[in-house]
Amino acid sequence: MNDWWRGAVIYQIYPRSFQDSDGDGIGDLPGITRRLDHVAALGADAIWLSPFFASPMADMGYDVSDYTAVDPLFGRMADFDALVRRAHALGLKVIIDQVLSHSSDRHPWFAESRADRDNPKADWYVWADPLANGAPPNDWLSVFGGPAWAWEPRRRQYYLHNFLAAQPDLNFHCPEVQDALLDTMRFWLDRGVDGFRLDTVNFYFHDKKLRSNPPAPLRAGEDWPPGNPYDMQLHRYSKNQPENIAFLQRMRALLDGYDGRMLVGEVGDAHNAVALMADYTRGTDRLHMAYSFEMLGPQFTAAHFRDTVEGFYKAAPDGWPCWSFSNHDVIRHVTRWAEHGSSRTALARQAAALLAGFQGTLCLYQGEELGQTETELSYEELTDPVGLTFWPDNKGRDGCRTPMVWEAEAPAAGFSTGTPWLPVKPAQQAHAVSTQGKGSVLEAYRDLLAFRRATPALVSGETTFLALPEPLLGFWRDGPEPVLCLYNLSPAPRALTLTGDARLIGPSQASLSKTSLALPGNGFAFLAPPPGAARPGLTPA
Structure with missing residues (x-):
């Protein structure tokens, strides 16, 4: 079916942390292939793979240096092809991340672009002259802290980076950039992937006039100032630009040339996310579906869930959402919502039941089906630039990225025979798959997903x-x-x-x-x- 994604269950795999096959402490593609039976038995319809592309790993793969190569940490292209074959044999679709808004500063495109102002890729990234006093051209801030501009002495200009300085933003106002990125997507479509998860899909375009952002309105109950200055701006000009729609239409046209392929976009915005989700999915020529962080925060009230779901369908009656409670960027929901639970097990089961009831597509994050909790890490154990920058106010994303736990009695819970890249601690090891018997959270997920699949009203x-x-x-x-x-x-x-x-x-x-x-x-x-x-x-x- 070409619309297999409607009402589907997508299981997110974070490759570094799912299964290590070679003992280096880092998960890899052969390890994922080995564990796909677990995902199929859960009742998922598809897997979403976080980035496994060539990267210097400044942001754990979300800084891509080659969009059409597998990073050796994760294996070879043959391993990816084998993974796709095995997934399809199990009835699982394969969705891969696409980090298009920015590349790594080690990408050959950026190496050429930064060299001078006259090379063929001079305008492939967002460059701007300094103000008369040497300051950046406007007040835009990086999500990861500090100005969103970095100086390049060879060009005597600043370049834009909405995230790390090692993640320069591509210039989507340049037609050649759009064409090149669509070509990389075509490469993976031809290898048999069934869809793409589009990272930071509302960040593609910037305001060509480089106008400064206004301050964000102060919302009741918020601490001021926030821990991250980025939250003090309304990002009217640095993202969410109307030109985005035309590029989404180009992507949709590409996928419509293949049978049964799908686009799901991540919409990151603190003030306008549901409206953007609706705008990006309405009609038949944009994204197939989108998700935001509306259900990935601390809110756990009936009013919040109702307002989010109703708000989406009111804005886009013909659009389609994707709902999730956890992913690789947020505190795991069993920990985040702990104060609302009679027990963590009861809360984990209820979260599964909520998702099973929601209208839309569901996305589960690895370990969620085990009732996994956030890992408490010391500063010395961190790898995430967010945690390293904002500690202790924000401990970063490592706590939700620690390895999957398979066998309670095995070293590293069966994730690796070596030393894991992030520690597996006893509190997390206690949730191992091997412990999940009758009455467990895993059994509840399997039962609820099977019930949803067998109940047409819950699917559509x-x-x-x-x-x-x-x-x-x-x-x-x-x-x-x-x-x-x-x-x-x-x-x-x-x-x-x-x-x-x-x-x-x-x-x-x-x-x-x-x-x-x-x-x-x-x-x-x-x-x-x-x-x-x-x-x-x-x-x-």
């Missing part, structure tokens, strides 16, 4: 939210056989009274006695009315 039905008080979240997923999804987003038990007939279905964590529905702390329930019967009413008991 539209959503109608119920007016319930916090901490209760409820909505119908519509269809010929509609499903009522209910969640108690608190550690304390809650009860509801049903008016009308309904029965519990699927792997519900609740009890129903005549008209009384009891939800334990972090409980959830899926209910269905008898065929042809009216939908039951609900009131808090």
Whole structure:
């Protein structure tokens, strides 16, 4: 099916941390291939591979020095081809990251561009003259701290870097840059990949006039100033430019030339993310779907989940979202939301049930299905430039990137026979796959994903939210056989009274006695009315 991605379950693999096959302490492509049976048994439809391309690893592969080469740390191109074959044999689609907004400063394109102002790639990156006093051309800031401009003495100009200085921004206003990047995508499509996850998809274009960004409005309850000055600006001119749409249309046209391929974009913006998701996915000539960080933060309320989902479909009724609770950039959700859980296991199960009920495509991050928690690391153990810069206010992203745990009794939990690149600590090793028996978080994920797959209303039905008080979240997923999804987003038990007939279905964590529905702390329930019967009413008991 060309629209296999609608309602699909995507499993994100962080290659450095999934499985090491050669004992060097770094995960690799053969290791991923070895463990794909775990992903297939979970009930996923696709895998998303974070970058494995040639890179000096200043930002763990998100600084690409060759878009069409496998970094030797991860193996060879033959290993990638073998991975794709095995995934497809297991019924798994393969999605790979594309880090197009910037390259590594070691990329040959940048080496040529920085040499002088007259070479063939002189305008492939974003260059600007200094102000009369030697300062950068505007106030734009880097996500990773400090100005977004670095000086290049050979050109007597600044170049733009929205992230590290080692990640110069490509100039998408240059048609040759667009053509070159589309060619690299075509290379991977021809190798059989089924889609692309587009890193920082709203960063591609910058304001050609290089206008300064205005200050961000102060929001109630926020600390001021924030730990990162980047959060003090409204990034009106450094990203989110209208020209982005035309390039997304070019990418879509490329993928439409192949059968069953897909684009999912990461939209990073603190103020406008859901609207951008909607704008980038509406119609049939842009992204197939997009996700933002709306559900990757600390908010864990019924109102937040409802506003996010409703806000997207209101803005883009024909668009499609991708929802996730964890990834390689944020604190793992079982730790992030711990205060809302009666236990971490109950919270982990409920998170799986929430995702299973949401309208859209789901993305799971490796270890999430084990109830994995954030790893506490010392400063000396860090590798992430974010943590090294902003410690201790922001400890960076290493805590969610520690290796996958497979065997509780094995050294490094079976991840590697060598010393892992990040430590495997006892708190994480306790969640190993080998410990996940009956009643485990892993069993809950398998059951919930199987239930979702077998229930058409959960895969493709539209959503109608119920007016319930916090901490209760409820909505119908519509269809010929509609499903009522209910969640108690608190550690304390809650009860509801049903008016009308309904029965519990699927792997519900609740009890129903005549008209009384009891939800334990972090409980959830899926209910269905008898065929042809009216939908039951609900009131808090």
